[in-house]
Amino acid sequence: MESFHASFKKEKVYQRTYKDYHEADLAQFSYIEGFYNSRRIIxxxxxxxxxxxxxLVS
Known part of the structure; x- marks a missing residue:
């Protein structure tokens, strides 16, 4: 979990400033569902x- 938070901060949080909570929330969802869960190997x-x-476990 710590690795996820570090990756998220480096790739999404520190690279830009969000204008409001909704924009930040959308970016978080997009990162998790669009990239982290589907393409990033662990x-x-x-x-x-x-x-x-x-x-595999389902």
Whole structure:
């Protein structure tokens, strides 16, 4: 979880300023659902994305 927060801050939080809460919330959702869960591989999970790992255990 700490690794996720570090990645999120580096890739989304520190690179820009959001004009309001809604814009920041939308960016967070977009990052998690559009990139982190679907395309970013996790070495601790055998180099699978979180979506791929979830499909294996379902």
């Amino acid at each position: 070495s601790a999970d055998g180099y699978l994305t979180p979506d791929e790992k979830e499909q």
